[in-house]
Amino acid sequence: MIDHLTLKVRDIQASIDFYSKALAPLGYVAKAHHEPTIGFGAGDDGAHSDFYLTPSEDGAGSPVTHIAFRAADAATVDAFHREALAAGGRDNGAPGLRDYHPKYYSAFVLDPDGNNVEAVVDWSEAQG
Incomplete structure (x- = not known):
């Protein structure tokens, strides 16, 4: 199990704005504020964040990363x-079924730094 993931980004505010809106349908909210790093997690009363954004040290950004949110x-x-x-x-990649596994329904977007971000229905538990 992954506890948390941190992306290094070129423009921290642009990334915070992007992820705040893009992850809202998945139930994610900004939780941990360790300036300039910010953590996102489930919109509950808990303090745990599992997805963090932090500025890259040189401002150049990091290599493209793939992240899949359930x-x-x-x-x-x-x-x-x-x-x-x-x-x-x-x-x-527009929303739709993929050939990866039966019932694998997902969508892909590139964030402001070109990271490949996916939302996916857990195909191993998908019904119907």
């Missing part, structure tokens, strides 16, 4: 994709 259902994947595009993300 969604509750296909409608949530669709909402993620729509909100991520509205927040300035670039389409990298």
Whole structure:
């Protein structure tokens, strides 16, 4: 199990704005504020964050990273994709079924730094 992940980004505020909007349909909210690093986690009363953004030391950004966030259902994947595009993300795969596994429904966007961000219905538990 992964406890948390940190992305190094060129423009911390642009990334905070992007992820705040793009991850809202998945239930993520900004939680941990370790300036200039910010952590996102489940929108509950807990303090745990599992996804962090921090500025790159040289301002150049890091190599492209792939992150997959679990969604509750296909409608949530669709909402993620729509909100991520509205927040300035670039389409990298419209919502739909993939050939990876049966019932694997996901969408992909590129964030402001070109990281490949995915929302996916947990195909191993998907019904119908």
